[in-house]
Amino acid sequence: MFGDITTNPYHLETIIRSDLTKALRSLVPEMLEEARLAIPEHLQMTDSVTSVSIPVFPTMVHLVARVSNRAMIGAPGCRDEKFLKKQVSVAEEVIPMSQILNWFPVFLRSAVWKLFCVTVGAKDDAVRLVSPYVQSRIEYAQQVDPSQALDNPNTITDLLLRYAPEEDIKDVTKLAVRVVHLNMAAIHTSGIFTTHALFELARMPPQQVQEIRAEITAAIDSEGGVCNKSAVGKFYLLDSLLKEIGRFHSLFAVGSSRVTLREAVIADGTVLPQGSVVAFAPKPLHHNPQVYNDPDTFDPFRFAKLRRGDNTAHDIQQSFTNLSNDYIVFGIGKHGCPGRFFAALKIKVILSELLLSYDIAFPEGASHTPKPFAFNIFTVPNPTAKLVFTKRTV
Template structure:
């Protein structure tokens, strides 16, 4: 063989890869699970990866229809994803303990967090208890603050004049509005109105997925770590945020030492809770910053996406806007901006639940990583290291589960609540079940969904009461979503026009 001939070398490489692929495929423990979107052989699975990148929604629906109540696998760029169908297997996945199938390890591996921000949050997620408990209990006190921050965000980013229309890019604006309200809860003022801090919080949010796209093309843990030190925007942004939070941390520690239990105006925000817990958990100041930023990602990414989806629906459906205003205006007039008032807005709650059903954050849910060999309830063997997920799109569009599932019906859940008072809670936006899994289900269901649902309903209610709005350019149909890998993204380039309304409600 002439090693200097490029064609000869290429042919030899192809032959070697084929032999290697066949060798790997023969004992492949996932070989018994049917494949959707391409060939089953490990070597040839790369043929399917572009399908997952650009067509994940259709692959999920195809697998759901071909293998009802069963499982299938799809080739992502760097792994197989085994997808379970049907409420029985969803319940099986939900019930399994973390030492069998781990949610946090699945997130860490999917986002390559150990190479960019470390494994600390996955190994010891104590900060989630603050979200699940303290933050949820604080919601009644936070509602007026949400209104204040959204009003400031509109004043700064949507400067309307009289009856003139002001045009803004909808998704970036929603990111800024959510970032301000969330930052106020996480670290308080003045950072919640510091444009540079907010910019970094949004950059961090976007960088998580950008880094993931780079890391999945890099083989091996060691090489990933090396590449991450050069390319990771997540890692770099954490260090840029540190000078903003370090003085606050030092000042609060000084006040804690000086005043102790007599510190009467001690902040009740996430940063304070993390500072107080840091000695117990042996956390450095940098690790506190990292956890704050991880929660910024979780809050800004999901909430801005969810609110933009709803805004796009309302911008093209004036009748829905009027229905919601008719519900919201008398409630706010009578009770003001309170948690109880928000809870009475059943139609507003319904359109969020319906939007999450039809759009969601991802085409899959209940992602897990097999920590040991397991056998599912249907007898399927799952080897250690396998990535598992439930088909949320298949579940949510199943007419057998929800009649008329293919259509978007904004107020269907409000009607269900009105029809059966005993089951009213079951049909709330935040409620999860094997049939409704955009927040996950069970002990790993999104712990921040109660906080987020109130924040988002305040945001859309505020817009409805204070602004008229429509899609720019005379568009009358809702913009199509983007589907990138498993993510569902509202089109980020769409512009929305706002005009101030006459309103006596503040």
């Protein structure tokens, strides 16, 4: 589907696992600026409009795509609506198609995929549309002091250029394919979490929402009025809300699938023959009463209550991005999602801006528990459910 990125995944192995996390401090101002510009546009707010009712999930997916790409390729590329729409379509086409391909014999899958690309072609269009912006980052890297580009990257594509082989730099399409692939992982999952968070915020008592706002404001004030990475790191209530969403609203029925390369025996004595497919089921783990008190109740501050406030290992264990055997939203062990720190930061930046600028509520008479949409093993928020966003005057 994506060329040689599976055989030479340098965009994942080094950049996302190490360099991106280190670069987040320099990327926060860029994402924050883009969120402030993009939110009123995506909510269709103007000086004369103070309240709107919009379908949340598709709006948040496109908002996340724009903010993500401010970090991915920079401005003005992140504002190219043709590219963003095609990029969003890639995951919406590729992920279901990956499931459909399993219905065909192995020898037919390549032909079926090529036919699909010819008739739909979102990936190829996205690669074509993003290529000029990737080329501009190549030209930027060639013009500036190399140490400056390395120490203060303006985009994730700048990080990509650190490890790209010469043949990829000479053929911009190869780099563009990797950008599209990274984008595919960066947009929809973050859009899902953002949407769930907004639904939960609309359900929460006003006092709890105000507590979150107060903590966000206090964190920003503690950094001299600047919403930087350190300030976002102090959004403990928002962090707890996101972790509880991951616990309570499972994105998938099973995940982290693996194939046994040889016969294996698990702890209860069950023998798994070579070639067995093994996967985790999140819901039983995340609703285990031996681990989580009152597990069938959604408690937005569940993990914040467990913090001691000393920022030690115990507090870190309560954070949204922490990996554990009892919380597998991001996988576990060395195969845990390497982009989770970027995703968490981006979601918090967007949500904090929304919370500080708008009151959020369900439309009058609308269900407060809109039925999610399920496909195969995946579950996503209801794509037509709306929320009302009203400009705050305080």
